[in-house]
Amino acid sequence: MANEHIKFGTDGWRAIIANDFTLDNVRRVGGAMASYVLKNEDAARGVAVGYDTRFGSRAFAEAVSEVLADAGIPVYLASDFLPTPAISCVIKRNGYAGGVVITSSHNPWDWNGVKFKAKYGGSGSPAIMKLIETELYSGANPKGQQAAVAVTDFKPAYLAAITEFVDLEAIARSGFKFGIDCMYGSGRNLLAGIFTQHGIPHVQIRNELNPLFPGINPEPIEPHVALLQQTVVREKCSAGLATDGDADRVGAVTEDGMFVDAHKCFAILLKWMLDKKPWPGAITRAFNTTRMIDRIARKYGRELIEHGIGFKYICDIVLSGKEVLVGGEESGGIGIPRYLPERDGILNSLLLANAMADYGQTMGQLVASLQREFGPHFYGRRDLRIERPVIDSALRRATSLNSVGAYKILKTENLDGIKFFLDAPTHGNGAEAWVLFRASGTEPLMRLYCEAASPELVNQILAAAVAFVQEKGAGA
Numbered sequence: 001m002a003n004e005h006i007k008f009g010t011d012g013w014r015a016i017i018a019n020d021f022t023l024d025n026v027r028r029v030g031g032a033m034a035s036y037v038l039k040n041e042d043a044a045r046g047v048a049v050g051y052d053t054r055f056g057s058r059a060f061a062e063a064v065s066e067v068l069a070d071a072g073i074p075v076y077l078a079s080d081f082l083p084t085p086a087i088s089c090v091i092k093r094n095g096y097a098g099g100v101v102i103t104s105s106h107n108p109w110d111w112n113g114v115k116f117k118a119k120y121g122g123s124g125s126p127a128i129m130k131l132i133e134t135e136l137y138s139g140a141n142p143k144g145q146q147a148a149v150a151v152t153d154f155k156p157a158y159l160a161a162i163t164e165f166v167d168l169e170a171i172a173r174s175g176f177k178f179g180i181d182c183m184y185g186s187g188r189n190l191l192a193g194i195f196t197q198h199g200i201p202h203v204q205i206r207n208e209l210n211p212l213f214p215g216i217n218p219e220p221i222e223p224h225v226a227l228l229q230q231t232v233v234r235e236k237c238s239a240g241l242a243t244d245g246d247a248d249r250v251g252a253v254t255e256d257g258m259f260v261d262a263h264k265c266f267a268i269l270l271k272w273m274l275d276k277k278p279w280p281g282a283i284t285r286a287f288n289t290t291r292m293i294d295r296i297a298r299k300y301g302r303e304l305i306e307h308g309i310g311f312k313y314i315c316d317i318v319l320s321g322k323e324v325l326v327g328g329e330e331s332g333g334i335g336i337p338r339y340l341p342e343r344d345g346i347l348n349s350l351l352l353a354n355a356m357a358d359y360g361q362t363m364g365q366l367v368a369s370l371q372r373e374f375g376p377h378f379y380g381r382r383d384l385r386i387e388r389p390v391i392d393s394a395l396r397r398a399t400s401l402n403s404v405g406a407y408k409i410l411k412t413e414n415l416d417g418i419k420f421f422l423d424a425p426t427h428g429n430g431a432e433a434w435v436l437f438r439a440s441g442t443e444p445l446m447r448l449y450c451e452a453a454s455p456e457l458v459n460q461i462l463a464a465a466v467a468f469v470q471e472k473g474a475g476a
Contacts, residue, residue, distance in 0.1 A: 072144020092121030220251025249332030405464025
């Protein structure tokens with residue numbers, strides 16, 4: 001595979017194992033990252049390398065470590081599977097020059113990937129990722145005086161850092177019981193270990209090692225959380241908490257088994273911070289994230305910043321010097337920059353439990369309270385695996401649309417994809433309906449996102465959007 005065919009997405013490079021994701025290509029990406037560090041950072045401070053539970057992740061991490069060490073960069077290789085945010089945490093705390101994580105996050109079992117984490121403890125900014133791509137395309141493979149690869153246990157430092165942010169005694173006193181779904185990912189046993197240590201009732205599922213992720217993609221959304229939904233109801237839990245394959249994203253379940261999407265998780269945490277924490281700062285959200293966040297920001301008099309899709313855009317805002325309270329995205333990534341400019345599914349799970357304890361409400365009660373105060377907001381997404389000519393045709397045709405299904409288009413926004421605001425009913429003070437068409441930058445995939453004032457409206461609008469994309473005779 002030629003280097004120019006390795007494309008970086010919003011948080012690194014991903015590909016199918018043994019097809020494009022090979023040891024040779026991973027070494028090429030490692031060489032580009034090594035060259036970036038040598039030219040732009042204090043390479044003597046070393047680079048942390050982590051990996052998840054996917055097939056071959058440890059071997060790929062060792063290959064990257066060898067490339068970095070051959071370039072003269074000291075390497076600190078994780079001794080075990082580790083959440084991606086744990087690497088970000090130790091980068092910042094230990095002053096490393098950066099970090100590399102072998103993971104494909106929430107992708108299906110046959111994918112793997114490489115993420116770069118910058119010295120500030122977060123996703124590489126768009127500018128950094130562009131520099132790494134430039135090094136990749138030039139075939140960079142620097143050599144220097146051989147450096148050491150030190151196998152390091154990062155878990156104690158990471159667990160100490162996240163538990164500093166949480167009132168575990170309050171969670172224990174609440175008497176709430178929690179379901180925990182590790183989704184076979186690298187968050188395995190971490191949340192359960194914290195709860196066990198502090199006497200917090202819980203039941204954990206899918207914490208065994210199984211790189212096939214049987215029956216699911218390790219993404220904390222429906223239908224993949226079905227087992228957690230069943231477990232929460234059967235075990236009489238007050239909430240269920242799920243993290244994705246590399247544990248940087250979060251999803252939740254109410255006590256009666258209803259799924260709580262990332263938008264509601266974000267809204268719960270935002271309102272809790274505004275009510276309970278004297279922390280300043282603006283609020284940021286991605287282009288495909290619920291506009292309930294806007295209503296909460298308005299009520300509390302906080303600035304709201306909308307940005308492109310991908311956590312690296314939140315990093316860019318923070319690095320510009322802007323004080324940010326919290327930033328969030330549709331896929332379950334929520335970051336609190338006073339901790340790290342990074343999303344963290346384990347920390348956010350703990351904070352959701354903390355919010356429940358402080359309000360004295362179950363997960364379902366928290367969601368119901370939000371819907372009453374800020375209006376009913378419901379969300380849906382459809383992922384269409386279709387070829388690029390069909391995607392390009394749909395995006396081209398969408399520019400001349402006047403309506404989506406039965407609903408007239410009121411206005412259009414193009415920050416990241418094409419978003420249409422529709423004249424659908426709001427049922428009083430419910431969500432203003434919108435639908436977003438967006439192509440993946442790294443896969444033959446089109447995602448359709450929708451928010452409206454009822455689940456029925458969401459499904460109706462998404463069905464019309466899918467029919468439009470798949471319209472016969474509308475190829476390239």
